[in-house]
Structure formats: C-alpha cells, structure tokens
Amino acid sequence: MPAYMRTMLKIENLTATVGEEDEAKTIINGLDLEVPAGEVHAIMGPNGAGKSTLSYVLTGRDGYEVTGGSATLNGEDILGMDPEERAAKGLFLSFQYPVEIPGVPVMTFVRAAMNSQRKARGEDEISAPDFIKKSRELGQKLKLDADMLKRPLNVGFSGGEKKRLEIYQMMMLEPKFLILDETDSGLDIDALKTVSDGVNAMRSPDRGMLVITHYQRLLDHIQPDKVHVLAKGRIIATGGPELAHRLEKEGYDGVLGEVA
Amino acid sequence: MTTALRDLISNPNTAELELIARYGMQPEDPRRERLFEAFAQTGLPTRRMEAWKWTDFKAALSALDRPASQSASDPLASDDALCFRFSPDGFEYPKDLPEGIHLFVKPEPQALGSAEDVPLGALAAALAGSKTRPGTLMIEVTAADLPRLHFAFGGEGEASFARVTIVVRPGAELSVSESYLGGAGFLSSVFEYSLQGDAKLNRTVYQRGADQETMAATALVQLEGASEYTQTSLAFGAKLARLETRLVHKEAGAKAIMNAAYLVGKGLHADITTHVRHGAPSCITRQMTKGAVLDGGTGVFQGKFHVPRTAGQYTDADMQHKALLLEEGAVVFAKPELEIYADDVECAHGNTCGALDANQLFYMRQRGIPERAARALLTEAFIAEAVETAGDLKDILRDEASNWLAES
Numbered sequence: 001m002p003a004y005m006r007t008m009l010k011i012e013n014l015t016a017t018v019g020e021e022d023e024a025k026t027i028i029n030g031l032d033l034e035v036p037a038g039e040v041h042a043i044m045g046p047n048g049a050g051k052s053t054l055s056y057v058l059t060g061r062d063g064y065e066v067t068g069g070s071a072t073l074n075g076e077d078i079l080g081m082d083p084e085e086r087a088a089k090g091l092f093l094s095f096q097y098p099v100e101i102p103g104v105p106v107m108t109f110v111r112a113a114m115n116s117q118r119k120a121r122g123e124d125e126i127s128a129p130d131f132i133k134k135s136r137e138l139g140q141k142l143k144l145d146a147d148m149l150k151r152p153l154n155v156g157f158s159g160g161e162k163k164r165l166e167i168y169q170m171m172m173l174e175p176k177f178l179i180l181d182e183t184d185s186g187l188d189i190d191a192l193k194t195v196s197d198g199v200n201a202m203r204s205p206d207r208g209m210l211v212i213t214h215y216q217r218l219l220d221h222i223q224p225d226k227v228h229v230l231a232k233g234r235i236i237a238t239g240g241p242e243l244a245h246r247l248e249k250e251g252y253d254g255v256l257g258e259v260a
Numbered sequence: 261m262t263t264a265l266r267d268l269i270s271n272p273n274t275a276e277l278e279l280i281a282r283y284g285m286q287p288e289d290p291r292r293e294r295l296f297e298a299f300a301q302t303g304l305p306t307r308r309m310e311a312w313k314w315t316d317f318k319a320a321l322s323a324l325d326r327p328a329s330q331s332a333s334d335p336l337a338s339d340d341a342l343c344f345r346f347s348p349d350g351f352e353y354p355k356d357l358p359e360g361i362h363l364f365v366k367p368e369p370q371a372l373g374s375a376e377d378v379p380l381g382a383l384a385a386a387l388a389g390s391k392t393r394p395g396t397l398m399i400e401v402t403a404a405d406l407p408r409l410h411f412a413f414g415g416e417g418e419a420s421f422a423r424v425t426i427v428v429r430p431g432a433e434l435s436v437s438e439s440y441l442g443g444a445g446f447l448s449s450v451f452e453y454s455l456q457g458d459a460k461l462n463r464t465v466y467q468r469g470a471d472q473e474t475m476a477a478t479a480l481v482q483l484e485g486a487s488e489y490t491q492t493s494l495a496f497g498a499k500l501a502r503l504e505t506r507l508v509h510k511e512a513g514a515k516a517i518m519n520a521a522y523l524v525g526k527g528l529h530a531d532i533t534t535h536v537r538h539g540a541p542s543c544i545t546r547q548m549t550k551g552a553v554l555d556g557g558t559g560v561f562q563g564k565f566h567v568p569r570t571a572g573q574y575t576d577a578d579m580q581h582k583a584l585l586l587e588e589g590a591v592v593f594a595k596p597e598l599e600i601y602a603d604d605v606e607c608a609h610g611n612t613c614g615a616l617d618a619n620q621l622f623y624m625r626q627r628g629i630p631e632r633a634a635r636a637l638l639t640e641a642f643i644a645e646a647v648e649t650a651g652d653l654k655d656i657l658r659d660e661a662s663n664w665l666a667e668s
Contacts, residue, residue: 061622087628099623103641109627112637117628152641169627 006074008177008208009035009058014069015233016057024065027053029233031069035177038205042219043212044244045230046252051212052096054230055181059093060086073177087113088120090176092169094183098162101153106165107135109153110172117173138171142198159186167198178202178209184218196221216248231256268296269303274323275446276303282387282419291369292395295386298375305379314560314593315531317380320500321446321474324418329470331414331443335656336466341410341437344397344424348417348444351393360403360432366396369423372450373480377506377535381450381478388423397424401459404433408652413449414441422449430457430485435651440467440475442498447475455487455514462490464650466657469498471527476500481507483514483543492650493520494657496664497528497557504533509543520549521646521657523664524590526556533562538572538602545577550646552639554668555589562595563609569601579609584616584642586635636665 011033017024027050035041045051057064058071060083071079078086101109115125126134139149142164154162163183170178180199184192199222203209211222219227219241227244229237229252237243237255247255265284269276283296304321305312337343342361345352357363367389375382389395399409413420428434440447455461469475475498483489493503507516522530536545551559561581566572583592596609616638624634640662647657 059626061626062618082631083622083625084628084630087626093626095623095626099617099619101620101624101638101641103644104637109624109637112633113624113627113629116630116633120628120630173627 006037007034008037009033009071009073009210011071012069014057014071015067016053017065017067018053018063026067027233028057031230031234033228033235035208035210037208039225040203040209040211040222042224042227042244043210043230044214044227044247049230050233051230052181055093055179055212058179059083059091084116085120087175088117092173092175092178094166094170094178094180096182096185098154098166100155102155103152105151106149106153106168107131110135110169113169114173134172138168142168142171143194144168160188160191163187163191163195164198167195170202171198176207178207180209180211182212182214184213184215192218192221216244219244229255268300272303273318275321276318278324279383279387286387286389289368291371292386295369295372295375295382298372298382299379299386301376302379311533311562314558315500315502315529317474317476317500325445325472326416326418327443327445327470327472329442329472330416331441332468334412334414334439334441335660336410336437336439336464336653337412338408338410341408343410343412345412345414346393346420346422347413347415348420349390349392350415353397358406360401360406361409362400362402364398364400365394366398368395370396370398370425372423372452374506378450378478378480378504380448380476380502381480384421384448384450384478385423387421393422395423397422399424399426401426401428401432401434404431406434408435408437411436411438412441413439413447414443416443418445420444420447424449425452425454427454428456428459428461428487430459433460435462435464437464437466437653438477440465440469440477440501442469442473442475444475445473447473448478449476450478450480453479453481453489455481455483455489457485457487459485459487461488462651463492464653464657465491465493465495465503466660467493467495467497467501467503467530469496469501469528471499473498474500476502476504479505481505481516483507483509483516484511486513486515488515490517490649490651491519492647492654492657493532494647494660495520495522495530495532497522497524497530499527500529500531502531502533504531506535507545508537509540509545512540512542514540515544516546517649518545518547519646519649521643521661522549522551522553522559523643523661524551524553524557524559525668526554529558529560531560531562533560535564536566536577538565538567538575538577540571542574543576545575545579547579548646549581550643551581551583551592552586552643553583553590553592555587557590559583559592561593564597564599565607565609567598567600567602567605567607572600572602573604575602575605575607577605577607581611582642583613584639585613586616586639636662639665
C-alpha cells in the first residue's frame, strides 16, 4: 500500500474526562476519526465542543483522563505513552497559546528537543554546525532574525511571532503528524499567510495533519482534504472543504440542527 | 578544664565544651579573650535567637566529630588564581605575590568589629590560630589588574577555623573567591572586606557539604567612598550551612550587589543571611537570591536593609528572593525585612515561593524533552540570573548548578 493511503492517526470510540475524579466531566464522548498519511483534516466546532481537549488528550497532558476507546499513530497505541514519547514518535502540537519559557533561548530549546527525540529513537545527535545551518535557513524563510532565536522562547514575543516560532519548531523537528490548535488565533493577515505558507510547506505524502479551528478563514490558506464537525465530544458530520463554507454561511446551529 | 572556663557558656553541650577546651589551650591574649567572650555570650546559636530561628547550630552540632564524608573537588581552583588552602590542621599560601598584594600572616588574633552580632564569626577569629595556621591572615591590595585570590577550605577533620582580613585601597580592584568544600565536622570562617575610595571587589562564594557537616561563613563588609562591591554565592547546603554577609555603606555613593543561589537536596540545609546598613546617603544595594529545593531539603533566606533616618537618605535598594519547591517535602523559610527611618528613599523587596509551572513542563515534554530534563532546564534557567554577576566564574557556577540538577 502506498504511504499516502495508510492511516496514520486512528481514533476509535474515544472518551475522555477533564478534572479531578469526583468532579470529572466527560468532554470527549465516543469520538471516531481516521487521518491517512498525506492528508490534511480540519476539525471545526463551536466553543466547548472539545476541540482543544482532543489535542491535549492526544498529546498526553496531565489532567485529561482517557476513560475508553483507543488512539493509534502508525498502528502504535499512543495513549499509554508519556508526552515526550509521543513527541519522539512524531506527534507535534502547535499550541493555541504558546508557553513562555524564561531563560531558555529558542535555539537551545529546539536543540534540546531535537536531540531528546533523536536519542529516544536511537539516532545520533545533530551536530552543532548542521543545526545552526538548518536553523538559519528556516529563520530566513519565516522572517525570524538571528537575534530573535537567541532570546528566551516566547518571552516578550508578539502573538504573531509566537505562532511563527511554533512553525519554526515544527519545521526544525520535522514531525510525522501535526496537530494545529487554533493556529490562526491572534494573527493578522500577513502573519496568517507566513504561518500558512510554513504549514503548506510541511505537506507531504508521508505526513498527516489535523487542523483545529473556529473559522473557515484559515482553511482558505490551508486547504483541507476533509472537514469534520466536532460537537458534544463526537464527530457529527464529515465532508469536503465545502462543509467549512456551509458552516461559515449557516453557522453551527444551522448545520448541527440538520444532523441532530 | 577549670571551672571558670566551663562556666563561660551556660548549659554547654559537648561541642561547646570542646570549643572551650580548644580556647583554653590557646596562648593567653586579651583580644582572643574578648572574641571568645563575644561567642560565649550566646554559645552556639539556637532557634531561640531571632537571627538563627531556622538554623539552630546547637541542635545540629552536638560534638566536634570527624565526619565520614570527604571534601568535594574545587571547581574554582585554577592556575590563574593565587590559592590559599585551609584545612582543619593546615594552611598553604603562595609565596610569590605580585606587586600590589601585601600579605601579613599573623599568629595572633585581631579585634573584630561587631563581634557580638556574629557569634560564629567571633569564634572563628578566636580559634583560627594554631601551630600550622595563622591567627589572622591580612591582605592589603593596592593595584588593579591582579590575579584572583582564591581561598579553599577542604580536608577532613573535626573542626576548621579561619580569619582573613582584606583591605582594598582606593583605586585598587580585586576578584576573590572562597570555596567551602566540606570534610570538616564544623567549620567557621570570618572574612572582613574593607573597600576604600573607588575600590572594586568581586567576591564569589561556592559551598558544598554533606549531611554530617556544619559550617558558617561570615563576611563583614565595609564600603567607603564610591566603592563597588559585588558578591555572588552558590550554596548546596550541608547538615547546616550558613553564608552570612553583614555589609555597611559607610560613605556616600557606594554600591553593593549581593546575589546568591541555593540548590538543596535531601537531608541538607542552606541558609543565606544578609544584613545591609545604609549608613551614608545615596548608596545603592541590589540583591537577588534564588533557590531550588528538593524533598527533604531546607532553604533559608533572611535579608535585612536598615536605613537610618538621616544617614540613609536617598538610599536606592532592592531585595528579591525567589524560591522553587521542586518536590513535595521541600522546605523554604524566608524573611525579607526593610527597616526604613529615612523619608526620601527608594527601597523595594519581593519574595515568592512556588513550584515549576505545569504549562511550561507540558510544553517542553510535548516537544520531546523528558520530564527530568525539562525540570532541570527550567530550574537552571531560573537560577542563572542570580549567578550572572560572578564575572569570569559565572559559567563555572552555572555548570555546577546544571550538573547538580542533572544528578538529582
């Protein structure tokens, strides 16, 4: 089977809760989803549908408990792995709100991440000259100057710069599967284009992507192969890019009313 | 031991009796008598004394015993530095000194100002002298561009005492480092630094110790003229380890920077105590202390700025203490104090204590950095600011912190 027809991310009947035991709330409730290699899938949904929760459950954040179902990446169960193991398997989450890491320069951080992943996969560390060369090339592409890459990660950067740094990390780490959580939030039109160009450059027959977004706007820049509507913790509708346009026109209530 | 000697300290424990015995064996000297009396007023400090309430030497030091532990290696020793090595029964010093450094090795003790405020410093000054060790080591500095003076305290034994006095004359500049490497059951040192005119001094203190060792390093600093004093300490703790600095701004325009970091593991205790008196107008003090403590470790920060009504006018002083509790069971005590009587001053202080940020840890792990490494990287970055001021030694201090984090 060619790589691009292979299922990369496969989620079956997933349920997950958020919060402490006695106050745990079910946010993901019987979710099924398959994303093959080479495809970009968008997940859209109203506030509170469980979009960000899904990204945290898949990446293994504390406080999110899987209560049923499964999720595999390239056939491997990822739900039992630590977050760093999932990252080494090639799973990358671009955060809606990238976190400030005071005192750790961007390049130091990314090099630590890259070498940790390589070590976990039994590969050699990247040499300093190779790393710097790659970093410089990407920096130019993403309009990140060398001084910015020496500053502590995300500290004092604008919203747009933080998102560009997410794309920089993504391109440096070359993950197999990307989850973009509300990547368009806080971006002006120029920044949106830079970020989208970066994401599009990452499209490849052996890479899958899940783009989580509120608005259709981002999908003008990053054309999805499929669009899923997430509501009440489940995928309730799936279609082509035209579904996103319908959502934009009719609103979630219109589309949800129809399928409910 | 005569009854008179034994009565010097009320209800002495074995360690105090042994200290009295050591004093009794020293040649009679009125200066030593005054120094030992200053110590004997309190004996080994206890938690009943406000300044020692979290660092109780009497409880921790029951007898002067040789510990099973050995002294650590010295990251600050270097061929470029002039090394003075103290051990419980020995002393080595460089015989060839450059012009601009004048050394006086005196067998007898010398008087110590404000000895009553520093009981363990007074004890060190009283007991420093022996057949092999000087009662007072005096150094006068009259030039700039000098090699660093390095004082290393290592070697195994029951107890180690030292008294060093350094005078930096107007226009002179000096870097000094002190390494406390453990190995002695009890160590007490007292350093006096006196800066005159526009003298500059950069002092770095490095402390390592084990859970059977107690130590106190006391520094008394006087700043005259527009002198500049910079101090950077890195402490890893011992059964009890106290780095205490008492600094006085004596003339207008003096500037002091006093930074410290403590990294404390299980069974260890590190205490950073400072007292700054703004005894002249328009002086500046900047103080940043950062700590990180593991389960079973204890960190202590006590800082005080004293700004008198007239003399302290136009003081500009800032004191910050920030601590990370790296695990459940870590303990930090902090007491930042501003005692201000002058009415036209800028004085600020801040004090925070908390855990590593869960969002930061998840973000780093999502990028593939294992939890342990993520914690170490965040903690190292947190500590780094406090050791930035150590001049040429800052990378060594940062590496030491980094190694500790990697090993713990």
